Amino acid sequence: MFPQIRLQSTPARLDMWVDKGSLEIQQKQAEVEMEQPKAELTIERRPSQLTIDQTKAREDVGYKSVPRMIEDSAAEGKQAVMEGIARRGQERNELLQIQNGGNVIASQAKRNSQGDPKQFGLGWIPSPNSVQINYDPGEVNVSIEPKKAIINSTINKPEIKYTPSKVNIQLAQYPSLEIDFENLKYIGVNYEQYI
Numbered sequence: 001m002f003p004q005i006r007l008q009s010t011p012a013r014l015d016m017w018v019d020k021g022s023l024e025i026q027q028k029q030a031e032v033e034m035e036q037p038k039a040e041l042t043i044e045r046r047p048s049q050l051t052i053d054q055t056k057a058r059e060d061v062g063y064k065s066v067p068r069m070i071e072d073s074a075a076e077g078k079q080a081v082m083e084g085i086a087r088r089g090q091e092r093n094e095l096l097q098i099q100n101g102g103n104v105i106a107s108q109a110k111r112n113s114q115g116d117p118k119q120f121g122l123g124w125i126p127s128p129n130s131v132q133i134n135y136d137p138g139e140v141n142v143s144i145e146p147k148k149a150i151i152n153s154t155i156n157k158p159e160i161k162y163t164p165s166k167v168n169i170q171l172a173q174y175p176s177l178e179i180d181f182e183n184l185k186y187i188g189v190n191y192e193q194y195i
Contacts, residue, residue, distance in 0.1 A: 004182035013173035021165035027158035037147035048138035057126035 058064070064072065094104045 002183065006178075006180040006182065008178040008180070010173070010176040012171065012175035015170045015172040017168050019166040019168065022161070022163045024161040025158050028156040030156060031154040033152040035150040037150070039147055040145040042143045042145075044141045046139040049136040051132075051134040051136075053132040053134075054130070056132070057130040060126035060130055 059068065091108050094108065098104050
């Protein structure tokens with residue numbers, strides 16, 4: 001028999017497990033306060049104005065104010081006096097020429113007795129465009145001054161809870177090495193073989 005050395009080893013065994021970490025985040029909503037001042041609205045207006053002047057139309061139908069009637073009568077009187085003076089001057093000159101012949105006195109009497117010839121014509125009373133209408137539409141000025149919104153915000157910080165992961169390692173089985181000798185005997189520092 002030959003001497004034999006038998007080796008038997010057992011490997012080491014590690015147990016490893018992980019405690020999972022956790023992360024919790026909580027954050028309160030931000031606080032927002034908003035205030036909107038009212039805009040300033042200013043409206044300035046100049047009122048519209050409608051003017052209707054029917055003085056001329058009233059005069060056309062004979063309705064005149066007292067001062068206007070006095071003024072017109074004075075103008076007509078003055079015109080009549082001037083025409084009378086001119087007519088008398090003309091008649092005087094005709095009488096001064098009586099020696100030239102003709103029947104001057106009879107022609108003057110006939111002319112003065114007949115008066116002015118009558119006028120006939122179609123017309124409108126009151127006359128067209130005798131009523132004067134004026135319209136001023138006025139004016140409107142609108143001014144708006146907007147106001148900015150007042151915003152106050154408070155941001156709340158997040159609350160963070162963190163538990164880190166943990167790895168646990170444990171030696172579950174130690175390594176070993178067993179050595180057996182067959183047909184050998186240990187004596188002192190030497191070995192002897194069995195035969």
